[in-house]
Structures are given as structure tokens and as C-alpha cells.
Amino acid sequence: MAELAYWEALRRAHDEELAHDPLVIAMGEDIGVAGGTYKVTLGLYGKYGEERIIDTPISENSYTGIGIGASMAGMRPIIEIMSINFALLALDTLINAAAKIRYMSGGRAQCPIVMRTPGGTAHQLAAQHSARLSRLFMGTPGLRVVTPSTPLDAYGMLKSAVRCNDPVIFLEHESMYNLKGEVPDEETFRPLEGAGVVREGTDITLIGYNYSVHWCLTAADKLAQEGIHAEVIDLRSLKPIDRETIRRSIEKTHRVLVAEEDEAPVGVGSEVIAGIIEDCFFALDAQPVRVHAADVPVPYNYSLEKAAIPDAKDVYQSALKVLGKV
Template sequence: MAELSYWQAILRAHDEEMARDPLVFAMGEDIGVAGGTYKATTGLYAKYGEKRVIDTPISENSYTGIGVGAAMLGCRPIVEIMSVNFAWLAMDQLMNNAAKIHYMSGGRIRCPLVLRLPGGTAHQLGAQHSARMEKVFMGVPGLRVVTPSSPRDAYGLLKSAVRCDDPVVVIEHEAMYNLKGEVPDEEYFTALEGVEVVRPGKDLTLFAYNISVHWALAAADKLAKELGIAAEVVDLRALKPLDRAGIAASVRKTHRAIVVEEDEAPVGVGAEVIAILNEECFFELDAAPVRVHARDVPTPYNRRLEKASIPNADDVVAAARKLLGR
């Protein structure tokens, strides 16, 4: 095992896949000479050259479209958009081309595109640089959506995404790039479908993804120490498609559920998970599932207001106490 930062794990996955397959290339704003806004492509420009590590203009729809076209021709581009907020500018290429071409061509054309998107609330970047867009991509048929919560999964999910023949959106959290964790020395792949039980429990299930997994784990520690409550923490990690069976299996064991997310509640991941629980295991529930989520406001720039707008581990503990009548 090696201890790597989140960004180092992403860099390692880039490097291994580019070394293995000359049809893998990377493109995005400042990913070449500068090594990426979050260092995730450091050194690749010097190693592979300007034709395989391409610094693009500030024109998300255009260079994403170039990536889509290259993927249709057999390449495997890894396209980085500097901030998930700017992905709105590329939605035409993603929704109308990348996501639909396999279906509209009768299965004759694939689009093995990887789209890397740093996002989330990351210390006073303002409303226009703090978006959580998971629910947008989840609503597009033809896309896969994954979001790693650890360096191990940042490595394994990106490698799996590059090898996948479908377009894959990889959503990374900007506040986790310096997070350290163990990554196996040998090559490995994380499945693009399925949940992971990162902490087993019997009293209630905390569903979470990317940064909210860490809030859920902190809350589970506090619940165990203070109240003797054994909370199971489930990392959703693959958001499209969601693992209906895995989600239901945990709640059939614990009979209670809380969904923890940094995103606002309306039409979100939490709403979809709760819909799955209602459809798959309604009669297994001992209480109505609840959501812990951000306030439905543009993310403030002011530090105190920004912190007040998003949830934390204490909010998860409070929700668990209420759910359990404790």
C-alpha cells in the first residue's frame, strides 16, 4: 500500500492509462504546462507532449465537443472542466451527443468519453464556483455518473471509467484533493456500479457520497460513543445507475435511513434514494427516511454564511437522534 493524496491517485490513474494506450489523451484548461488547477495532471505534459495533454481555450462546449468527436472515432479522451459550474456550457455536447449517440446509431457508435469535474463547496469560492450538479447528470439517459470519496476510489474509478465504452462523468470534490489515503501498489479497478458499505451497523443506515461520506463516518463515531447506536455507512459512489439492490439490502437490515448530501434537497440524490426505498422496501421501514442537505440558497461567499449553508456531522447526529427518538 502507498499513501497518496486524492490528486496523486488521480494523476497515477491518468499516467497508467496513457502509458498503456496511445489513444488515451487528456484535455482541458491549464492541465498541460500548469499541471492542472488541482495538480491532478502534474508532469503529464512533459512526459506525453502537447498532442496528448492539450491545454484548451476557455470554451467548454467547444473542447468537450472535440472530445466527443474523438471518442466516436475510437479515442479515449479524458476531458477536465476546471469547475463543475462551467459544465453548463458543455451540456449540449454531453446531453445531445455523448449520451445519445450509441442509442441513435443503433449501437454502431460508442462514445468512451471521460469527463472529470471538480465541484462542491470549497472555502469561499462564491456561488458561481460552488455547485453540486450530480442530480443534473443523473437525469440524463446514456451517461454514467461516479463520485469518489477516497484516494483509493479516485484511482480505481478513473481507471474503470477510461476503459468503459460509455461516457462517464467523474465528479470530484474540490475540498478533498489533499485528502490522504491508502492506495494498493498493484493496478486495480473500482466497479462503475454498486455501493460500498464502509462501516457496518444495525440501527440505521447513513447513505452518503463523496465528501458527505466523511461527515457520515464522523457522525457514526459520535453516535456509537455517546448513544451506543451502531450506524451503517454506505458510500453510494456510483450515482448513475444507482444500486437499488444494495440500497435496499442495507435498510432491510437496519430498518431506518438517512441520506446525507452537500447538495440542496429538491430533485436530488436523496430524493431518488428515498424513492428507491419506498419502492423496494417500504414495509421494512420502521420510520420515514430523512435527508440531511444544504440550504436551498446560492452558496454565500461569506465564510460564516457558507458554513451555515451546508450540513456537517453534527447535523447528521441530530437527524439520527430525532429519527431514533433519542
């Protein structure tokens, strides 16, 4: 086992998949000579050359479209968009082409692309660099949406995504790139479907994805000091959502909280709770609760940014309310 930072795990996955298949390429702004804004492609330009590590112009719709066309011709592009905010510029190619071409061609054309992009708040990057748009991609038929919360999942899920014949939206978080964790020395693949129970418990289910999983784990540690045993679920995949794992957990704990950094309206939490109501309403001993960001553009001011975004303390306090402790 090796301890790798999140960005190092992603870099290793890139390196292995580029070495495995000459049809794998990477495309994006500053990913070549500079090695990427978050160092994910550091050193790969010198190793694989400019025809496989492609520095693109600042034109997300154009190079995403080129990558989609290349995938339909047999290539397997990893398309990096520097911030999920900028993915808005590529929605036409992602939603009208990548998501639909396999269906509209009756399976004769495939689009095996991976679109990697970080979102979420880091440190005063303001509203135009702090979006969380997972709900947008979740609502698009034909796309897979995954969002790893650990270096191991980042490594293994990216490898699986590159070899998948569906278009995969691979969502990261700007605050997790230096997060460290163990990754096996041998080649490892992680599934693109299925949630993980990352902490067993009996009193309440805490559900998170990417960064909010770590809030849930921290809150669970604090709850344990008070004799409360929280189960923590890492969704890992947002499309499809693993409703069966969620159902089994709630039938055990009878209480649930969903934590996310995104705003509440029409969000991941809304979809998860809708599924809970449909699947296991009569197993609930209390109403489901969401912990989420304020419904405002992310402020630049540090104090306002902190006030707008939830954290582990909010998860802990909300869990106590669900349990009737406050």
C-alpha cells in the same frame, strides 16, 4: 500499499492509462504546462507531450465537443472541466451528443469519454464556483455518473472509466483533493457500479456520496460512543444507483438517513428515498430523513456559507431524531 492524496491517486490513474493506451488523451484548461488547477496532471505534459496533454482555450462547449468527436473516431479522451459550474456550458455536447450517439446510431458509434470535474463548496468560492450538479447528469439517459469518496476509488474508478465504452461523468469534490488514503502498489481497477458498505451497523443506515460519506463516518463514530451502531453506505455510483445494497441494509437497520451537500429539491437524496419507498417501505420503523444544503445560491460570506452547508454534526443530530433520541 502507498498512502496517496486524492489528487495523487487521480494523477497516477492518468499516468498509467496514458502509458497503457496511445489513444488516451487528456484535455482541459491549464492541465498542460501548469499541471492542472488541482495538480492532477502535474508533470504529465513533459512526459507525454502537447498532443496528448492538451491545454485548451476557455471554451468548455468547444473542447468537450472536440473530445466527443475524437472518441467517436477511436480516441479515449479524459476531459477535465475546471469547475462543475462550467460544465453547464458543455451540456449541449454532453447531453445531445455524448449521451445519445450510441443509441441513435444503433450501436455503430461509441463515445468512450470521461468528463472529470469538481463541484461542491471549498472555501469561499461563492455561488458560481460551488455548484453540485450531479442530479442533472443523473437524469440523462446514456450517461454513467460516478463520484469516488476515497483515493483508492478515485484511482481505480478513473482507470475503469477510461476503459469503459460509455460516456462517464466523473464527479469529484473540491475539498477532497488533499484527503489521503492507501492505494495498492499494483494496478487496481474499481467497478463503476455498486455501492459499498463502508461501516457495518444495526441501528440506522447513513447514506452518503463523495464528501458526505465522511460526514456519515464521523457521525457514526460519535453515535457509537452512545451505543448506537450506524451502518454507512457510500453510493459511489449515482447512475445507476445500487438499490439492492440499500434495501438489504434497511431491512437490517429499519431506519435511514441520506446526507448530501446538494440542495434538496429533485436531488440525489430525493431519488434514493423514492427507491427506498418503492423497495422496502414496510421495513421502515421511521420516516426517511434527508440532510442537505439550504436551497440558496452558495454564499461568499464565510459565516453564511457555513450556515448553508451541512456537516457531520447535522448528520449526527438528524440521526438521533430518526432514532427518537431527541
